[in-house]
Amino acid sequence: xxxxxxxxxxxxxxxxxxxxxxxxxxxxxxxxxxxxxxxxxxxxxxxxxxxxxxxxxxxxxxxxxxxxxxxxxxxxxxxxxxxxxxxxxxxxxxxxxxxxxxxxxxxxxxxxxxxxxxxxxxxxxxxxxxxxxxxxxxxxxxxxxxxxxxxxxxxxxxxxxxxxxxxxxxxxxxxxxxxxxxxxxxxxxxxxx
Amino acid sequence: xxxxxxxxxxxxxxxxxxxxxxxxxxxxxxxxxxxxxxxxxxxxxxxxxxxxxxxxxxxxxxxxxxxxxxxxxxxxxxxxxxxxxxxxxxxxxxxxxxxxxxxxxxxxxxxxxxxxxxxxxxxxxxxxxxxxxxxxxxxxxxxxxxxxxxxxxxxxxxxxxxxxx
Numbered sequence: 045x046x047x048x049x050x051x052x053x054x055x056x057x058x059x060x061x062x063x064x065x066x067x068x069x070x071x072x073x074x075x076x077x078x079x080x081x082x083x084x085x086x087x088x089x090x091x092x093x094x095x096x097x098x099x100x101x102x103x104x105x106x107x108x109x110x111x112x113x114x115x116x117x118x119x120x121x122x123x124x125x126x127x128x129x130x131x132x133x134x135x136x137x138x139x140x141x142x143x144x145x146x147x148x149x150x151x152x153x154x155x156x157x158x159x160x161x162x163x164x165x166x167x168x169x170x171x172x173x174x175x176x177x178x179x180x181x182x183x184x185x186x187x188x189x190x191x192x193x194x195x196x197x198x199x200x201x202x203x204x205x206x207x208x209x210x211x212x213x214x215x216x217x218x219x220x221x222x223x224x225x226x227x228x229x230x231x232x233x234x235x236x237x
Numbered sequence: 238x239x240x241x242x243x244x245x246x247x248x249x250x251x252x253x254x255x256x257x258x259x260x261x262x263x264x265x266x267x268x269x270x271x272x273x274x275x276x277x278x279x280x281x282x283x284x285x286x287x288x289x290x291x292x293x294x295x296x297x298x299x300x301x302x303x304x305x306x307x308x309x310x311x312x313x314x315x316x317x318x319x320x321x322x323x324x325x326x327x328x329x330x331x332x333x334x335x336x337x338x339x340x341x342x343x344x345x346x347x348x349x350x351x352x353x354x355x356x357x358x359x360x361x362x363x364x365x366x367x368x369x370x371x372x373x374x375x376x377x378x379x380x381x382x383x384x385x386x387x388x389x390x391x392x393x394x395x396x397x398x399x400x401x402x
Contacts, residue, residue: 063306066302067298070298074293075291100301103305190286191290222281
């Protein structure tokens with residue numbers, strides 16, 4: 045029954061002292077928040093830490109949430125700042141992720157799949173691999189747009205930038221993703237031949 | 238930046254106005270390059286939309302709620318108590334004291350001008366000299382010293398343990 049409640053109703057229940065309502069909110073948004081955190085951190089352990097931190101921070105400041113924007117948009121802005129702080133702490137050089145050398149290195153990794161398994165690799169697998177190779181900002185915008193059901197304005201609000209900038213960034217991110225996906229698929233086709 | 242692709246993405250996302258939409262629709266209909274590119278981007282868009290989300294660990298929700306529970310439990314008592322309660326109690330006592338002072342002052346006969354001649358009643362103090370001497374007092378003092386040492390040792394140990402955490 046709880047799962048049919050809206051985010052706002054669950055927030056009201058949480059603020060009234062019902063912690064299980066917040067657990068429902070976490071369950072509802074955890075997959076997306078975790079994926080978003082993973083887009084930034086590129087490691088499951090770090091993503092788990094960031095996503096957990098994000099939900100705890102959201103709980104702490106839940107009373108300050110004003111329903112002017114969607115709860116998810118508010119939550120994404122927290123993931124963004126939490127992930128940024130985490131990356132800063134870890135002194136991760138994000139530029140190197142998009143480095144051509146890194147890309148080639150990733151591409152040339154010996155494949156753990158044999159000929160039979162190759163058939164099982166779906167395009168979605170390659171898509172996820174290509175997203176992993178994108179810059180965190182590009183990967184986040186793509187994920188927010190396609191999986192977060194967020195409009196350009198909402199993405200702009202979550203990332204603290206202009207809607208027009210989001211539009212341009214989304215266009216560029218799609219271009220890069222398309223290139224990486226094509227390169228990845230071409231490489232796989234060569235391997236098969 | 239390819240302007241064809243940009244236009245087509247805007248068209249696919251529904252980010253263009255009615256006139257632009259109509260113009261692009263016509264271009265797709267009549268221009269082979271536009272049509273081919275449109276189909277390609279549409280396929281790509283469908284593929285991006287079908288991307289899968291990653292699954293967090295099984296105990297994710299549990300861990301988050303545990304962290305929240307621990308944080309709530311650690312919250313010092315003074316932050317959970319409404320300060321208005323303290324202020325209310327303080328106000329009650331202050332008002333009572335002020336009322337009492339006003340009442341007392343109103344009862345004073347200010348016209349009485351003659352010198353007041355108070356004389357305290359005679360009171361004989363009990364003889365306590367015998368209490369602070371003798372073996373019973375020494376045993377009491379010894380017990381107090383031992384108890385004091387024991388309690389200060391326990392306090393220091395607890396302080397050290399808290400520091401270690």
